[in-house]
Amino acid sequence: MKFLMAIGGFVAFAGVSAAGFVVGRDPGRIVMEAAIAAVVAALLIRWLYGLMARSVKASLEEKRTAQIQEATAEAMKKAAPAGPKS
Numbered sequence: 001m002k003f004l005m006a007i008g009g010f011v012a013f014a015g016v017s018a019a020g021f022v023v024g025r026d027p028g029r030i031v032m033e034a035a036i037a038a039v040v041a042a043l044l045i046r047w048l049y050g051l052m053a054r055s056v057k058a059s060l061e062e063k064r065t066a067q068i069q070e071a072t073a074e075a076m077k078k079a080a081p082a083g084p085k086s
Contacts, residue, residue: 001049005042012041 016037020030 001046004045004049008045009038009042013038 013034016034017030020033025033
């Protein structure tokens, strides 16, 4: 996750810096805006990664629970008697 945060921050820094140079802003202001964008992007990437990880974990847990319930139901069918004996 640290790697993703670093990549997100770098991409945001580079993008905002390039946009600032293209527009012709003051270099000091470009660096400050790029630094703020890097921090915001890193936090956004961290939040999105956490959201994705929780969703994948919940999906896998749900699938595992369904498999366990299915196996339990199948075992109960095999263990149950076929019918009343005379």
